[in-house]
Amino acid sequence: MTTLTDKVAIVTGGASGIGRATALLFARQGAAVVVADIDGSGASKVAEEITAEGGRAVGVETDVASEADCARAVRTAVETFGGLHVLFNNAGIIRRTTVLEISGEEWDRVMAVNVRSILFMCKHAIPAMTEGGSIVNTGSGWGLKGGGNAVSYCASKAAVVNMTRALAIDHAKAGIRVNSVNPGDTDTPMLRDEARQLSEDWAVFAADSADRPMGRAGTPDEIAQAVLFLASDAASYVTGAALVVDGGGLA
Numbered sequence: 001m002t003t004l005t006d007k008v009a010i011v012t013g014g015a016s017g018i019g020r021a022t023a024l025l026f027a028r029q030g031a032a033v034v035v036a037d038i039d040g041s042g043a044s045k046v047a048e049e050i051t052a053e054g055g056r057a058v059g060v061e062t063d064v065a066s067e068a069d070c071a072r073a074v075r076t077a078v079e080t081f082g083g084l085h086v087l088f089n090n091a092g093i094i095r096r097t098t099v100l101e102i103s104g105e106e107w108d109r110v111m112a113v114n115v116r117s118i119l120f121m122c123k124h125a126i127p128a129m130t131e132g133g134s135i136v137n138t139g140s141g142w143g144l145k146g147g148g149n150a151v152s153y154c155a156s157k158a159a160v161v162n163m164t165r166a167l168a169i170d171h172a173k174a175g176i177r178v179n180s181v182n183p184g185d186t187d188t189p190m191l192r193d194e195a196r197q198l199s200e201d202w203a204v205f206a207a208d209s210a211d212r213p214m215g216r217a218g219t220p221d222e223i224a225q226a227v228l229f230l231a232s233d234a235a236s237y238v239t240g241a242a243l244v245v246d247g248g249g250l251a
């Protein structure tokens with residue numbers, strides 16, 4: 001069953017794009033949701049949208065690069081909703097540069113937000129998943145193949161994919177499944193920001209994004225549906241997997 005009745009979930013990067021769509025979908029499927037985002041007011045806004053629909057949610061300002069913030073997000077889930085079953089590690093950033101343009105500080109920030117965040121979130125979330133649970137990490141098609149002008153991002157997302165497998169092995173016996181969802185180009189504020197970083201006209205960038213068998217970019221809702229599957233008991237025998245959701249792009 002792809003429902004999340006009586007489950008408690010944390011969604012990082014939940015204020016926008018894929019995270020927002022997933023937080024809303026999780027809540028509609030019965031989960032209580034902690035919306036964690038560095039954009040605290042955006043997180044609260046999504047939580048308010050959920051409660052306006054009759055769901056249960058709370059927004060928490062969280063910089064996933066900070067261990068203290070990650071610990072607080074987990075504490076909020078346990079103290080507000082009584083436990084934790086689902087963790088969607090989704091917050092991410094991209095810098096569209098080659099190695100020639102990126103500084104060590106910018107590289108470290110991409111790695112801290114995209115990869116080290118999973119260490120901190122899991123370190124605090126796994127002990128709280130006393131009834132077992134499901135962790136979904138957002139990788140990318142560019143974690144499974146290379147891409148141009150995105151060297152730090154490609155490195156970080158490949159790390160997410162393989163860290164997911166290692167986590168799956170380590171925590172299977174505790175009843176915790178860990179999988180990655182790997183979107184292709186998805187129409188979110190991040191994708192539009194990439195066009196800006198590359199000084200590319202959005203129409204040109206969007207046409208390039210559509211250059212895949214299905215002839216279009218994905219929507220946040222389409223990625224959210226795949227995350228829901230992995231998060232739910234419908235995926236009870238799925239762990240360590242890298243699920244690609246990209247309109248056939250990698251095919």
Ligand SMILES: NC(=O)c1ccc[n+]([C@@H]2O[C@H](COP(=O)([O-])OP(=O)(O)OC[C@H]3O[C@@H](n4cnc5c(N)ncnc54)[C@H](O)[C@@H]3O)[C@@H](O)[C@H]2O)c1
Pocket residue numbers: 012013014015016017018019036037038039042062063064065090091092093094113138139140141182183184185186187188189190191
């Ligand atoms: N949009 C795409 O085409 C695409 C493709 C593949 C993978 N992804 C991945 O999907 C995930 C979500 O991206 P999106 O496209 O929805 O982008 P988005 O920019 O719409 O949303 C990302 C969210 O993460 C939050 N965030 C950024 N830094 C944070 C931090 N340090 N702590 C907490 N929150 C932080 C932002 O405030 C924002 O709300 C990312 O991991 C991204 O790499 C996106």
